[in-house]
Amino acid sequence: MKYKSYTLSNYSTIPQINKLSKESKRNIETVSSVLPFKVNNYVIDELIDWDSYENDPIFNLTFPQKEMLLPHHFDEIAAALEQSTDKKYQKEVSNKIRLQLNPSPAGQKEHNIPVIDKVKLYGVQHKYRETALFFPSAGQTCHSYCTYCFRWAQFVGMETLKFAMKETELMVKYLEKHQEVTDLLFTGGDPMTMSYKVFKKYIVPFISGHNKTNIQTIRIGTKVLSYWPYKFLTDNDAEDFLRLFETITSKGINLAFMAHFTHSIELKTEAVKRSIQKLRNTGVQIRTQSPVVKHINDNPEVWSEMWREQVNLNCIPYYMFIARNTGAQHFFAVPLFKAWEIFRKAYQNVSGVCRTVRGPSMSCTPGKVQILGVSEINQEKVFVLRFIQGRNPDWVASPFFAKYDEDAIWMNTLKPAFEKKFFFEKEEFKYFRENYYDSERVSFE
Numbered sequence: 001m002k003y004k005s006y007t008l009s010n011y012s013t014i015p016q017i018n019k020l021s022k023e024s025k026r027n028i029e030t031v032s033s034v035l036p037f038k039v040n041n042y043v044i045d046e047l048i049d050w051d052s053y054e055n056d057p058i059f060n061l062t063f064p065q066k067e068m069l070l071p072h073h074f075d076e077i078a079a080a081l082e083q084s085t086d087k088k089y090q091k092e093v094s095n096k097i098r099l100q101l102n103p104s105p106a107g108q109k110e111h112n113i114p115v116i117d118k119v120k121l122y123g124v125q126h127k128y129r130e131t132a133l134f135f136p137s138a139g140q141t142c143h144s145y146c147t148y149c150f151r152w153a154q155f156v157g158m159e160t161l162k163f164a165m166k167e168t169e170l171m172v173k174y175l176e177k178h179q180e181v182t183d184l185l186f187t188g189g190d191p192m193t194m195s196y197k198v199f200k201k202y203i204v205p206f207i208s209g210h211n212k213t214n215i216q217t218i219r220i221g222t223k224v225l226s227y228w229p230y231k232f233l234t235d236n237d238a239e240d241f242l243r244l245f246e247t248i249t250s251k252g253i254n255l256a257f258m259a260h261f262t263h264s265i266e267l268k269t270e271a272v273k274r275s276i277q278k279l280r281n282t283g284v285q286i287r288t289q290s291p292v293v294k295h296i297n298d299n300p301e302v303w304s305e306m307w308r309e310q311v312n313l314n315c316i317p318y319y320m321f322i323a324r325n326t327g328a329q330h331f332f333a334v335p336l337f338k339a340w341e342i343f344r345k346a347y348q349n350v351s352g353v354c355r356t357v358r359g360p361s362m363s364c365t366p367g368k369v370q371i372l373g374v375s376e377i378n379q380e381k382v383f384v385l386r387f388i389q390g391r392n393p394d395w396v397a398s399p400f401f402a403k404y405d406e407d408a409i410w411m412n413t414l415k416p417a418f419e420k421k422f423f424f425e426k427e428e429f430k431y432f433r434e435n436y437y438d439s440e441r442v443s444f445e
């Protein structure tokens with residue numbers, strides 16, 4: 001299968017496009033002037049049911065919807081597109097709107113950038129002690145774009161993650177110095193958009209025998225299995241990738257795909273099943289994760305079916321996330337209490353082998369906060385929370401409480417219960433400031 005992608009400039013050549021209403025097309029054109037839009041032939045031909053596209057989860061996952069922009073933003077950009085031919089002006093309007101959509105959530109831009117030899121490693125994020133994230137510049141795109149993408153700003157040029165080849169050397173140096181880092185996570189975008197030739201140059205320096213780091217697990221954050229499973233089946237370099245993975249796993253390194261699956265539909269094609277099998281045969285481990293989002297997967301049956309299907313295919317359910325506070329969050333947001341209900345109902349309906357999953361979890365500035373549930377203490381209704389990951393490792397696994405709030409969709413509006421401040425607010429990110437980088441006092445979001 002040959003990969004073919006569509007963006008705003010050529011989407012009218014999608015064979016099924018005449019199924020769309022005029023209104024849908026106008027919405028796509030308007031919204032994608034602000035938020036990124038890209039889709040490919042596999043998603044179009046094998047995942048979307050075009051006869052009921054308006055309720056189709058994968059259509060909603062990849063095609064922009066009108067309500068993804070707030071009404072006044074939609075009208076503003078629509079007017080700029082319709083009433084002016086001045087491209088520069090249109091771009092100004094787009095960028096003005098983008099800046100109001102919290103383009104870099106959870107302090108990613110300022111607070112997680114490590115330093116070595118006085119050089120800031122842009123393209124690296126080190127937030128949790130054991131795990132460093134690495135954004136190879138050549139992997140800063142995806143095979144299709146998710147409408148709820150939390151890294152959307154990268155794809156419209158709002159944030160440039162500059163990462164040159166020579167910086168893999170600096171990264172190796174950083175990891176050699178920081179022996180506490182056991183996990184290296186390649187992320188993006190999607191690192192699996194890289195060709196074998198390019199990817200190999202990025203990964204080889206991190207494989208044992210090539211350095212003195214303490215890396216034991218290499219993870220690859222990717223949606224390739226949902227968006228382009230032919231990567232490991234029919235692409236020219238499919239076999240090269242599989243052999244490389246085999247080489248890595250045979251060295252005793254745990255190579256894990258952190259596979260993003262949003263809906264069980266993505267697990268049903270022959271292509272995805274074969275691709276998973278090929279990867280598993282090389283010794284690659286596959287762990288799965290996704291946010292819970294309205295209009296796509298805000299339903300416990302979808303999740304229990306997805307987890308069961310994943311386990312049947314030899315994948316390990318890992319995380320259910322809450323959609324981050326950026327971009328089109330208002331459209332996709334599921335209230336926290338509801339996300340927990342979806343999680344709980346889905347979790348109750350699967351056997352123990354699926355219950356490796358954790359969530360629902362918010363990746364916010366202090367860490368990954370899991371909603372353990374809603375409870376009542378001294379007649380006060382509360383959320384019971386805990387850190388799955390914390391900027392300070394000591395925070396992990398201790399329960400804490402927030403006042404119950406039916407409308408809350410993110411950590412930033414939660415208020416502590418029984419105390420004035422959350423326990424971690426008092427520390428002002430001292431741990432990481434002392435150990436890794438200079439960080440001003442930050443508000444948490």
Ligand SMILES: *Cc1c(COP(=O)(O)O)cnc(C)c1O
Pocket residue numbers: 125127128131132133185363368388389
């Ligand atoms: C989720 C995440 C990780 C990985 O955390 P695990 O719990 O080990 O999967 C690492 N860094 C950042 C910034 C993350 O958000």
Ligand code: SF4
Pocket residue numbers: 141142144145146148149150151152188189190222223260
């Ligand atoms: S796969 Fe991840 S980075 Fe790519 S568009 Fe989807 S959410 Fe964004």
